[in-house]
Amino acid sequence: MELGWLLWGTAVLLLLHVLMELSPSVNFALRIGFYCVLCLVASGLAAAACLLVNGGRTVKNMRIIRAVVRTFKYFFGVRFEVKGLENFKVEGPAIIVSNHQSILDMMGLMEVLPDNCVQVGKKELMYTGTVGLITYLGGVIFINRKSTSSAKMVMSEVAKTMVAENVKVWVYPEGTRNCTGDLLPFKKGAFHIAVQAQVPVIPVVYSSFTTFYNPKTKLFTSGKIKVEILPPIETKGLTSDDVTDLTDRCFNTMRETLFRLSGRPSEAKDSS
Numbered sequence: 257m258e259l260g261w262l263l264w265g266t267a268v269l270l271l272l273h274v275l276m277e278l279s280p281s282v283n284f285a286l287r288i289g290f291y292c293v294l295c296l297v298a299s300g301l302a303a304a305a306c307l308l309v310n311g312g313r314t315v316k317n318m319r320i321i322r323a324v325v326r327t328f329k330y331f332f333g334v335r336f337e338v339k340g341l342e343n344f345k346v347e348g349p350a351i352i353v354s355n356h357q358s359i360l361d362m363m364g365l366m367e368v369l370p371d372n373c374v375q376v377g378k379k380e381l382m383y384t385g386t387v388g389l390i391t392y393l394g395g396v397i398f399i400n401r402k403s404t405s406s407a408k409m410v411m412s413e414v415a416k417t418m419v420a421e422n423v424k425v426w427v428y429p430e431g432t433r434n435c436t437g438d439l440l441p442f443k444k445g446a447f448h449i450a451v452q453a454q455v456p457v458i459p460v461v462y463s464s465f466t467t468f469y470n471p472k473t474k475l476f477t478s479g480k481i482k483v484e485i486l487p488p489i490e491t492k493g494l495t496s497d498d499v500t501d502l503t504d505r506c507f508n509t510m511r512e513t514l515f516r517l518s519g520r521p522s523e524a525k526d527s528s
């Protein structure tokens with residue numbers, strides 16, 4: 257009986273392996289599907305651990321989440337080359353901003369996530385089953401992207417509490433995933449929080465995934481991701497009038513770094 261099951265299992269695995277070799281879209285679907293299932297199952301287990309160890313919603317749960325998600329890279333042959341971790345060692349709270357390419361970013365996020373750091377995420381995340389539960393338990397700040405006024409209210413609250421609670425806040429200023437190898441224009445909310453709280457902005461850049469991951473062409477193989485944490489940008493003395501300039505400065509520095517890390521020639525300086 258057992259031998260029968262073993263033979264069947266081996267035959268199915270062999271068939272899947274052949275299919276993945278033959279068809280990129282089967283390979284893509286299976287690997288992304290496996291990633292989602294891994295997130296869902298791991299979230300359920302991690303949620304139980306968080307409740308047992310810390311009893312409820314607290315940034316301390318991020319340590320458990322970080323430890324679990326850091327193992328994911330081994331399942332997908334993803335390697336990280338990190339530079340600039342020392343730039344996270346700022347006294348007190350800070351706003352961290354990074355580019356956002358895919359749901360795979362969670363591996364890159366957890367690879368470098370400093371202690372006492374929560375993220376700003378779209379409120380729809382709460383409804384993704386166990387992943388929603390674990391993001392809630394980890395202290396993720398949920399915003400309604402479709403309502404600027406309510407998002408601004410939530411974020412101005414964050415500017416107050418982050419200093420009192422000494423937490424760092426990680427924001428994806430592009431506001432959505434973007435796997436084009438370039439940056440979308442930045443939303444300004446993260447920079448308003450930084451100025452309101454008078455805390456530094458720490459830019460983090462991940463090299464483009466396009467060499468090994470592209471949903472459009474159904475590419476999903478293994479690959480190396482370069483990560484660079486840039487020096488903090490001070491906001492002491494800045495006011496809301498300086499937010500646009502601060503946003504632009506950060507955008508330009510991160511875009512330049514993204515092109516450098518991804519081996520893409522930066523835009524030729526306009527001749528004018």
Ligand SMILES: CCCCCCCC/C=C\CCCCCCCC(=O)SCCNC(=O)CCNC(=O)[C@H](O)C(C)(C)COP(=O)(O)OP(=O)(O)OC[C@H]1O[C@@H](n2cnc3c(N)ncnc32)[C@H](O)[C@@H]1OP(=O)(O)O
Nearest residue numbers: 295298299302375377378404407428431443444445446448
């Ligand atoms: C154990 C296994 C686990 C496995 C699973 C893994 C789990 C891992 C666990 C845990 C990690 C979870 C990680 C979650 C990650 C999720 C990522 C996402 O969901 S990305 C989408 C959400 N993020 C954003 O949208 C960016 C933040 N958005 C903003 O900051 C925007 O600015 C926002 C929403 C506040 C407003 O967006 P607007 O579309 O209206 O555009 P604008 O240009 O930024 O603002 C419009 C006007 O409002 C002003 N404004 C914006 N924010 C303001 C503020 N706070 N105060 C005052 N004025 C503000 C601006 O200055 C602008 O005005 P003027 O153009 O300057 O005149």
Ligand SMILES: CCCCCCCCCCCCCC(=O)OC[C@@H](O)COP(=O)(O)O
Nearest residue numbers: 292295358359362383384385387431432433
């Ligand atoms: C019950 C259905 C569960 C669906 C499978 C859940 C697997 C989720 C894997 C972890 C996702 C982590 C957060 C993330 O990266 O979400 C995407 C958002 O940043 C941006 O969303 P969008 O680009 O604006 O659509």
